Amino acid sequence: MSATARKKAPNAQDIRAQKGRVPLVSLTAYTTPMARLMDAYCDFVLVGDSVGMVLHGLTSTLGVTMDMMIMHGQAVARGLDKAMMVIDMPFASYEHDPAQAFRNAARLMAETGAGAVKLEGGVEMAETIRFLVQRGIPVMAHIGLTPQSINTLGGYKVQGRADQAQAVLADAHAVTEAGAFSVVLEKVPQGLADRITSEIEIPTIGIGASAGCDGQILVVDDMLGFFTAFKPKFVKRYADLGPLAEAAIAEYAAEVRARSFPADEHVFADTAPVKGPKT
Ligand code: KIV
Numbered sequence: 449m450s451a452t453a454r455k456k457a458p459n460a461q462d463i464r465a466q467k468g469r470v471p472l473v474s475l476t477a478y479t480t481p482m483a484r485l486m487d488a489y490c491d492f493v494l495v496g497d498s499v500g501m502v503l504h505g506l507t508s509t510l511g512v513t514m515d516m517m518i519m520h521g522q523a524v525a526r527g528l529d530k531a532m533m534v535i536d537m538p539f540a541s542y543e544h545d546p547a548q549a550f551r552n553a554a555r556l557m558a559e560t561g562a563g564a565v566k567l568e569g570g571v572e573m574a575e576t577i578r579f580l581v582q583r584g585i586p587v588m589a590h591i592g593l594t595p596q597s598i599n600t601l602g603g604y605k606v607q608g609r610a611d612q613a614q615a616v617l618a619d620a621h622a623v624t625e626a627g628a629f630s631v632v633l634e635k636v637p638q639g640l641a642d643r644i645t646s647e648i649e650i651p652t653i654g655i656g657a658s659a660g661c662d663g664q665i666l667v668v669d670d671m672l673g674f675f676t677a678f679k680p681k682f683v684k685r686y687a688d689l690g691p692l693a694e695a696a697i698a699e700y701a702a703e704v705r706a707r708s709f710p711a712d713e714h715v716f717a718d719t720a721p722v723k724g725p726k727t
Pocket of ligand 1 (some may be wrong): 499536
């Protein structure tokens with residue numbers, strides 16, 4: 449069922465109206481079963497382009513394509529009933545000009561049923577955000593550390609310390625004025641995140657920012673301990689499922705080699721002797 453057909457799911461205006469109220473809860477999801485598990489607990493679920501690193505083994509999000517996002521978006525939509533679905537615009541699908549952004553955002557929404565798109569960038573993306581919003585596409589902005597710009601930022605560094613703070617503040621105001629309904633603040637110092645939250649009228653969604661943001665988001669595989677290639681400081685592991693999964697796989701491998709799996713309860717009895725000559 450598409451997100452637009454889901455009566456219970458909040459829309460972009462509902463999320464915007466949560467500003468300053470109970471903190472918004474969000475996680476990323478890439479598959480139907482994971483979306484089902486989080487549906488009752490999240491206000492919105494993000495089909496993040498982190499899927500490239502988390503599920504496809506890419507070393508950055510730059511190789512993620514529109515087709516990948518659409519496939520994972522459709523899978524997540526099948527698992528959601530109550531939570532809104534937001535989908536990331538992948539690298540190079542929106543930066544060229546507003547018309548390119550509209551074409552690809554419209555395709556993402558039409559083919560997945562997402563209720564909004566997310567794109568990275570502040571002042572430089574304001575014109576594009578305005579263009580999309582005026583044409584019916586709700587936009588969640590993403591400022592601070594923007595992983596698609598990793599090659600120009602020079603690494604996954606905190607953004608907005610000291611003399612960079614004014615630029616991040618200007619980004620927050622620019623995306624708000626352009627009509628974004630919320631903004632992700634990634635790896636922004638706490639004091640700056642709190643100032644942005646108090647100055648702009650749309651909800652701030654923190655990831656490595658501040659508990660004072662209007663909401664929080666984490667990559668689900670990070671917080672469950674499945675993605676262990678590295679662990680940013682802002683990730684809290686609520687479970688350590690990676691080692692549990694590996695132990696289960698190791699036990700299975702040992703049992704297969706020892707012929708103790710499958711056991712009698714896992715196989716089907718013959719109802720009569722197998723006839724015919726042995727070959
Ligand atoms: O792709 C992603 O996972 C994100 C984060 C903000 C969670 O954009």
